[in-house]
Amino acid sequence: MAFYTSLTGLNAAQTDLSVTSNNIANAGSYGFKKTTTDFGELVADSPLASGQNIGQGTRLRATIQDFTSGSMKTTNRALDMMVNGDGFFLVKSQGASGTISLTRDGSFLTDKNNNVVTSDGNYLQVYATSNAGDIYTGSNTSTATGGRVLQNLKLPSYEDQITVGKSTDGSLIQVGNSLIANGNITVNGQTISGAQITLGGASYAADGSTLSGGVMTITGGSLITTDADGNTTVTKTPNTTTYTSTDATAKVDTTTGELTSITTLGTLTANGNSYDDGHIVSIDSSTGVPTNTDGDTASNNITPITSDDSGDTSSALSNISVGTDGKVTATFANGNQYTLGAVALGDVNNRNGLHSTGNASWTVTGTSGSLQYREADTSGLGSVQSGALELSNIDLTQELVNLISEQRNFQANSKAISTDNQMVSSVMNIQS
Known part of the structure; x- marks a missing residue:
């Protein structure tokens, strides 16, 4: 024995x-x-x-x-993150029904589609936010996330790839490229044919089809000139002025989420000047002559641009920053900024009930308790430190x-x- x-x-x-x-x-x-x-x-x-x-x-x-x-290692790389506290980053495996995992390894990368991922390809999860940085909460707060919307963090290469997601419950910003359109604009008596209109960071009204606020930019297109005799022609002179507006309103298709019309241009600014007499006009496709200059027109003046169209290089992404509250801010070459989302944190009641899957990652089990979703810097799970990584606690x-x-x-x-x-x-x- x-x-x-x-x-x-x-x-x-x-x-x-x-x-x-x-x-x-x-x-x-x-x-x-x-x-x-x-x-x-x-x-x-x-x-x-x-x-x-x-x-x-x-x-x-x-x-x-x-x-x-564990101890902190400074890297000065924006996508290197650590949690100053007890929480975990949330990542989602690939596939239509991906599994949510918890991880303390914050060395995130970007894949070929500009998704922010872990070294093994799992997508970093963020809360959808308005452009002002407010976390979007839907009407159904009884869900596990409390009505907050989780989505993959994707970095836009250009400002015109920032779009507003469709919702009837509140404001919601996503990354994509459907809210880009070509239109014909008159500003201060000068008509621009085929200008590119980009709207990002706007908020939905209750009907789910009207957008307001956010940042609208008007770039490119060709100038339409009128001679002394009143004859109007479309010149090949490119428009080099960029107009912006923060009080425009627009309509979107509630089924596809595409921009269908700009209903109000708001106050346009360019080169330090303001213009409040901007109008959307229609152009006769056969003659190139404006047929209406007395106000805003209907949706037939807007042609949505597909996702295959390239971005505007004058508004290329220039910087990404992550705040202690987890909010990811994109800054573009033209100076505009957008909040892409807020890094979500998670925890469980019994951490030793978690199932270790390697790479400092764990999945929820029956003995760990259910996953609790939290916001950084406000929920007791800690804050997010960008430009740093957590070392092992060995x-x-x-x-x-x-x-x-x-x-x-x-x-x-x-x-x-x-x-x-x-x-x-x-x-x-x-x-x-």
Whole structure:
């Protein structure tokens, strides 16, 4: 019996050694959490057992992960992030029914489609926000996210790839490229044919089809000139002026989400000048002559641009920043800024019930409790630190001391087995 009892001790020491070796091997892994072992005594118990039961060895009861925070490593890279607190980043696996995982490894990258992803291709999850940075909340607050909308974070290459998502419950900004259109505009008596109209960061009215606010830009197109005799012709002179407006209103198709008409241009500004007499006009396709200059016109003046059209290089993405509240801000070459979303954080009631999937990532199980969605910097789960990564929480000195202890445990159990073997041999050699 002593042989088998000591064998459980050998197995325990070997398991302990494996856990410590894994800790040491991952000392340089971002977000890694060290593991400890929990052993318990093995006793053969029964109602008829005497009070002098002798134990039968030891068994592994659990491996416990220590979720305390690791040290910070500064990288000065915007997409390198760490959580200053107890929360986890939320990432979603690829596929139509992707699984949400929790991770402490904030070394995010971009894939070929400009999605922000982990090294193994999982999408970083952010809350949808208005351009003002307010987190969008729908009418159904009974959902797990409290009505907040989770979406993949995607970085636009150009300002005209910032679009407003369709919603009937509030303002919501997404990245895509459907709210771009070609139209014909008259500003201060000068008509521009085929100008590109871009609207981003606007808010939906209750009917889900009217947009207001946000930033509208009018670029490109050709100038239409009128000679002294009143004859109007379309010249090939390109329009080099960029007009912007923050109080325009527009209509979208509630089915496709595409921009269908600009109903009000608002006050246009360009080169330090303001114009409040801007109008949308229609151009006769056969003559190129304006047919209406007395106000705004209907949706036939707007031609949506498809997602295959390239962006406007004058408004290329120039900077990405992430605030401590997790809000991701894109700045473009023309100076305009948009909030692309707010990094979502998560947690569970029993962290040691999480299932480890590697790369400092975990998935929810039945023993961990359900996933709780939270906002950064306001919910007790911590803030987001951009330009920094969390190192592992391994204490190498402690792990090396553990190795010595585990080696002695292994040697002691080996000695017990050797002693038991010698005693059995002695018995077997007794001469009658």
